[in-house]
Structure formats: C-alpha cells, structure tokens
Amino acid sequence: MEQQKHWAIDGSNFSMESNFIKQMLKGEGKAPLTFLKNKKGLLFSKSTLTNFIKEEVQHNIFTLTNKNERSITTYSSGEQKKALLSYLLSKNPDFLILDNPFDLLDQAFQKELLLKLKELSKHITFIQIFKRVDTVLPFINNVLQFKEESIVFTGTLNAYKAQIKVEQNFKLNKTIPPAINIFKITKNPLIEFKNVSVNYASKTILNNIYWQINKGDFWQLMGPNGSGKTTLLTMVTGDNPKAYGKNLILFGQKKGSGESVWEVKQKIGYITPAMTSLFNGRYTVEQMIISGFYDSIGLYKQPTIAKKKIANEWIELIGLTAHKTSWFSALSEEQKCMVLIARSMVKHPPLLILDEPTQGLSDANVSIITSLVNKIAQESETSIIYVSHQQEKGLIPKNIYKLVPTENGSIGEIILNNK
Template sequence: MTPSHQHYAIEDTARSPQKQWLPQLLSGFYKLPGLEGKQGVLFSNAVLETYIEEEEKHDNFELTSGLNRSLRTLSSGEQKKALLSHLLQQNPDFIVLNNPYEALDKASVSVLKEELMSLSKSMPIVLIFNRQDDLLPVITHVITFENTEIKAIVPIEDYKFKRSTFVFDKDIPSAITAYTNIPEVLIELKNVNVHYEDRSILKDINWTIKKKEFWHLIGPNGSGKTTLLSMIYGNNSKGYGQEVYLFGQKKGSGESVWDIKQKIGYISPAMLELFKRSYTVEQMIISGFYDSIGLYQTPSTAQIRAAAQWMNVLNLSDQKNTSFLKLSPAVQRLILIARAMIKHPPLLILDEPLINVDDDGRALISALINKIAKESETSILFVAHRDEANIHPDFIYELYPSPNGSVGIPK
C-alpha cells in the first residue's frame, strides 16, 4: 500500500549542521513534496528544555496546564507526550522530530513510535535520527544537505548508511597513580530504602560491586537509577544512616565526599556543560589527575607522558592541541572517558555515555569501554536507558518499579 504522505529522514551528522538548514526546512523553503510553502513545528529536547525554563522562570505552565504539575516533575516519556500534544494543537502542516527517542526507556520508545506511526497517516513527518534502528517504517526518502542546499533526496531503500571503520590497537596505558587499602568489595548496599516525602523511590536494594567487575545498571525512566548513583557518587543525604559501604567504609562514618570521589572516575552528558572554555585535548585528559575543570597546575613529566599514551590509544595524537569544543560528540566522550580513567580509579561510572551520538559514535565508545573492562583493573558501572548491543557487561542490575519503590534484581 502506498503511503498517503511522503515522510523524510535526515541523518544527524556533523557534516551538515542543523543550524544551517533546519530553520528553512521548518518554513517550507525547500521544494519537497508535501512540505513546500508549508509551516512545520519542531519536536526536540532543546524545545522541551525551553518550555521547562519558561515554567521555572516565569511560572508559564503552557504544556501542563491541565496536570497541576510542572514539566520538571514528569518522567521523560510524560514530558515528550505533553510536548507532542501541545505542538499538534497548533495545527502544523508537518512535524520535524529531532532524535525523539533520546533519554527514553524501551517501553516509552515503543509508545512514542506507535503515536508517531498513527500521526504519519495525517501529516508528513521529517525524522532527524542518529540511530538507524530509530527510523520509522513509513519513511520514504532520506535527505542529505551540504550547508543550506539539499545535496540529494534518496529513496530509503537506496540510501547507503555511512559507517566508518576504526580500531583501538594500542594497549591501555599502565597506571601511574597508586591506591592503597582498596578492599575486594568496592560498593555494598544492604536493604537500602529511599523515600521523598510520600513517594517511595527504592525498596530493599541489595547490591555488591567487586574489583574488576563490569556492571550494566538498567531500568525504566523514573525507576531510581539516578538516585542509586547519587548514593554511591554524590552527597545524597538519604544514604546516611543506611547500610551503604563505599570502599570498605560505611557512608557517613567520617569519610569526606572528596575521599570517595578520588577513587571514582565519572562521566555523564551533563558534564559537557562544565567545559565552556577552549581547553585542548591534552589539557582535558591531564585535568583528570586533578578532577578539575581545566588545567591550573603544571603537570609532571609522568602525567604528560600518560596523557600522550592515552591520546595514542584513542588515535588522537595529532589533535593534542585541538580545542575539545570543536570535536564531534563521540570523540568528546572518548576524551572524557580517558580523563576519568587516567588515574586508573578503582571504579568508573559511565552515566548514559552513548546518548546523543550516532551509530558510528556508539560503536566507537562501546569499543573503548569494553577495552577498559578487559585490560584494566577498574570496575565499571555503565548506565543506559536502552539495551546496547555493543556493550558486553559481566552482570546486569535491573530496577523494577513497584508502588512501594523500585526493587533491584542482579542478573
């Protein structure tokens, strides 16, 4: 059966920045069947964040007027549902979806895909994607751009998805930082419960992470993954008085947060917001020795050599003086991982390291994570909303929501 509308996809790559063509696409500037001279609306995380800021700064509850709740308190799936409903009330001619499934768990992705499939019967859809498996089956053509010009309009069945090849063929550098008195059991949680006001978040959590283990923490949106991480890495007051043991010490028994963080390497997408100044690749990696945003101390010869070895592993030696901000999101993540690993901490926490990167970037970052797991003594705690085919953990700890708080089951 022939679809009633043309539906387009655009691969999200650094080769054709959105800022060059997206405004013109939304205004119907391009001669595309179903879109020419029409007005579109944009469904994206950036648009959603604008509405969240509008609520917080001006008490303008445009998207949640009937819910008696703020956007910030909704789950990612609920936020996106509210945004989609609001955009459709504007009666657009078409809708542009910019990586609509990022930050959603498997169940929420499935629900949103069903909604979009239904929507595709009544209006044209343009899907900007970075994961090939996010494509909707109704997509008919892929558009490619060169600056503001359309380079090609290719039927979906003829489109060649670009895949670069890469290999990390150098060994992980050895540690130059020594840790003493690190026990076999790094993290232990015994019957941990977390409540916020009248809401139960976690119930009877029992979890042990030992040396050199590779764990994948998984669970739907709102299941308490962030809360659980904050018990380990953050200064979450809910952990005090409970059976939470970090590197052999009970939380709240006199250790400083700084003592704990020195033993943990940590990266998350939110960290990118911290690095606004133009630091070089070399400075970024060396700063991991000091856990600083930027490099304010003169590094030792050994530290400079260690950073050079990591850049060699990442195939970035020729870019050591390149600005971190000018690199692709995937390469930025590789550098953040190297920065977190340069001290060879006992524990490496990777919070959503694959979000907002394309399939190539996902494979590249996954290869580095698997390599660290295989070649170093560091334990890894990897967190993601969705299953990742390229990640090969030893164990999975899955959170299952219940009315009394999420329960955790190790696998």
C-alpha cells in the first residue's frame, strides 16, 4: 500500500480564507498538493465547530450530539473536538485539513487526539495548519510556508526548522512606565483561598482549595480542561456567586464584607483571547490603552496630559509607536495581545490575570508576549496569575499552582515555589 502524503502549513502568515484552502476543499489540488485533485476534503477547525454550534442554537439541530441531544456547548474543548472529528470521519473524506488542532486542549486530550490521528494517518491524508513547530504531527515531514498568497518555502520539516530563527530571549529595551496613582493595599495576602470548596448540584468542582497570593507574586495556574480553573478565577474577579460565604480574602478584605464587585474589578487587569471581540469598534491603539485608566470599552473621557503621556510610553515599550493611530481591529493577533496587556497595566493594578494569552500565536510571537509578561513581573509590584495548560517556554513564574482532578473535585498542588 502506498504511504499517505501528509503536509503541514505554517499558519503564521496564512489565512484559512485563502484561495489555496478554498481550492483544496473544492477538489482543485494545487502544487505541490496536486495529489489532492478531485479528492474529497473536510475542514477540522474552530470555525467548523462554531457553525455547528450556531446551527444547534438557532435551529435546534444537534448534528454533533444527535444520539443524546445533549448540547455541544456543555462539552469541554476536548470533547467538542472529539465529537467534530467523529462526525467528519463519518463522511468518509479522502483528506482532512486540521486547523491548529491542539489549541486549548490540555496535555491529556492532546495525547489522546495525537494517538487517534496517528492511527488515522494510515488511511487518510492530513494537511495540518500550525503556528507552533512543536505541535506538528510526528508523522508529517513536509512543510509549506506562505507569505500572503505566495509559497515562500517548500521542503522537509527539518529544513524548515533550520531556516526559521525564533529568538526565545526576545528583549524589550524600555522600562515599565510608572503608575500615576498607587492602589493603597498594605495587607498580605492579597488573595487567599482557605479550605474553599465549590459544588454545583451534587458535583464538587473544587475541593478544599488553599491558595495564597501575595503582593508582587508571579503565579502560573495550570490544570486540565474541566479542572475548575475558570471557577477559581471567577471567584477572584467577583463574577461567581459561589464565592459568598467562603473563607476567601480579596485585596485584604474577606469576601462579602461590604466591597462591591466594581471595587474588586477596579483592582484587576483581566485578559483572555476572546476579549478582542469586545473591541470591534473604531478604536485606535492610543485610545485603547488610555481606556485602561477608565476600565471602559472605548474612550469617552478627555484624558489628562499625564495619562496620555503614560499611554504613549506603553506604546513605545511594546514597539507600536508607528501604529498608535492605527485601528486596534486591524492589528495582528500578537499586537492586539500586547495592546490589551498594556491597557490592563497602565493603572498598575494589584492583580493581572492572563488567561491563555498566547493561544493561537506563533513561536516568535509567544516569545514576545512572554518577554513582556516577565518584564512586568520584574519591574512592577503587580501580582500575576498566568493561566496555561502547560509550562510556557520562556515564561519565568516564581510559583506554579496546579489543579488536579479527583473523584471528589479538584485539589490544589504547588509544584514549584521559588519564594
């Protein structure tokens, strides 16, 4: 039997809306993938999954979960991808285009998906879109790289690795701009969970969590999908009513002792990849960062000269001075991420929460973001919680707090403590 040909495409400067992808899915295999001509291909991607979710919500059609009519939205990220893959395979395609298949999956689900794809690779061709070299499937040895719509590299994976130069120790030369106003919080711990458990109905999500965060700490929060990371974070941000009645300290005060949710949120910078969709209006880079002083979506106040000066110092630090009047929506993903971090940091909040900030970024761009986060940790008094499924290359947290699922809910473990 002839061995299947599999290819990986560097997705750093590549659009899933490109003619190359559209032509492949139409059976018009283009060089060097001419062997896909007249073949049936399907797309395994977040956009495909989103379309099925919309179909379910708008028309009550349970395509991916038709056996039990359980909503696909109640599945974890890993379960959703398994359901999508199962459905696509039932259509007997000749090839699948895998768009960053491991995004937002914990290590256990990544391993499970990898084993499944490896077995399937004997019978079906895979075209993998990747942004991080270490996620390229082990049975793929051919790489394409595009710039806009033109192919700029064709060759083996080893040759591709040799010709890319990723600087893992990217350095930002400017110092962190100072704070205009100082939050008056003198007590430690800043945040403290003391034997906190959380239950939904009869299911325990968190079991006797003890976690203490002091001023200036740099923590990475880890744990598999469904382990309770989001539950833990929403108790800190004030978005989870389960926090009331718990032995929980927020910024020196026991939860429920009179502080408002707004007072809590003022002290937190919070960033997730999904936040970019909140800022889809006509906001410039400068306006975006200044709005961080007001915690507003958009800028509706005339900023002081001092605030404008600090905002522009942050713009200079992240290397976007030439883009300060550009629309935020027109920036690249890593530029948007840097702007959101700068926006959160202009007021030097006591706590900065970064929830999977490098999701969907390339190796080079991850290096830039982790360098910025490390710099904030080193040069400011802001405490950081960096959320990720795995230890990020180049990131230097002082502590790692890991949620470990058990039959009685997740317990917490400190697996690194460099205090």
